[in-house]
Amino acid sequence: MQDINIKITDRNGETHEVVAPTDMAMNLMEVVRSYELAEEGTIGICGGMAMCASCQCYVKSEHELPEMSDDEDAMLAEAFNVEDNSRLGCQIQMTPEMDGLEVELAPEV
Numbered sequence: 281m282q283d284i285n286i287k288i289t290d291r292n293g294e295t296h297e298v299v300a301p302t303d304m305a306m307n308l309m310e311v312v313r314s315y316e317l318a319e320e321g322t323i324g325i326c327g328g329m330a331m332c333a334s335c336q337c338y339v340k341s342e343h344e345l346p347e348m349s350d351d352e353d354a355m356l357a358e359a360f361n362v363e364d365n366s367r368l369g370c371q372i373q374m375t376p377e378m379d380g381l382e383v384e385l386a387p388e389v
Contacts, residue, residue: 309368324370336359
């Protein structure tokens, strides 16, 4: 088992340093929910299926992320507040390579 450390800036601008397990097949959206860093019912509304963009975040670190899927790309094309570094948290798996990841949650629409 290997845990990783990530930094998540919530929608109020507060940065949280959290520990995420890499052996539970969790994604970033699930980590945000487990630490209650977003109001209940405002993140992961579609359950992590890349169908709602409620878990959109801005990747602040220089991590090499997996290629964006067609579903994620299409969802971000329709989302609000999209930036060049926008990704869906539900599509970022917690792996050892994500250690030190820094993200900021996009504003709620």
